[in-house]
Amino acid sequence: MSGAGQDPRELAAAYSLGALDPDETRAFEAALAGSPELQREVAEYREVSALLAQAAPGAGLPAELRARVLAQAAASKQAHLPPRAPRLLWLALAASVVALGATSLLWYSTRQGLVERDRAIAVLRDSLAAREELLAFREAEINAILDPNVTLTLMGEADSPKPTIQLFWNRKTNRMLVHAFQLAPAASRRAYQLWFIPKQGAPIPSITFNTEPSGHGLVPEVQVPAGMELAAAAITEEPEGGSPQPTTPVLLVASFAPAGS
8 A cells, every 4th residue: 555654544435436556455455354434434435436426317427527536536545634534525526526417417408498499489480481471372362363354264174073274364464373273293304384376376385384293283473475366375295494386285275255255
């Protein structure tokens, strides 16, 4: 044992942590066997070691704090302190580590709770914004349909399981709302294209669109060619980006009633 005449109780903390070298361990255990008081010291230190191991269960203690406790216990081998001083220091360190572990757990739990709260608020905000956008879109759609300047032209058969497209043409603004039903989505890299057919001349290309898996599709604010009399409208399937002239057979077609009729 290092240090002639050193009180074995000064090494009790280091022994409890396994911090003594082999010679010191043998010497200490020889003293331990014949000293009930030293046995009590070791038992108390081991109780505190168990407390350290169980502090903040599941979260673990910061490595630097545990290293500090170990260093302090090992340092007690050279310190000529009163017999009870190492244990009091050990207990104080253990209590501070336990308290810090509990505080760290509380901080982590609170932080996680705030993160989850902010995430939930963001989801709700996005959902509310999407709902408001949809309501505004629906309101604009209804207003477009109910405007007294709007005429309805039907492609296909009403109340039919076959594809049907409604064309709501506002002749005052010269804009159209296209509403498709039962129209299966176009193939990959393909789209549906609307054509305006004047009484004289070639078909005029307009917007391209696709439908949802349900067969429903809606395209508002389609600009209608001005300065000519339109006889009809038609739908074909074209490349995704559209085509300057029809390249496939007409899928749906409808004739326009004369203006004012």
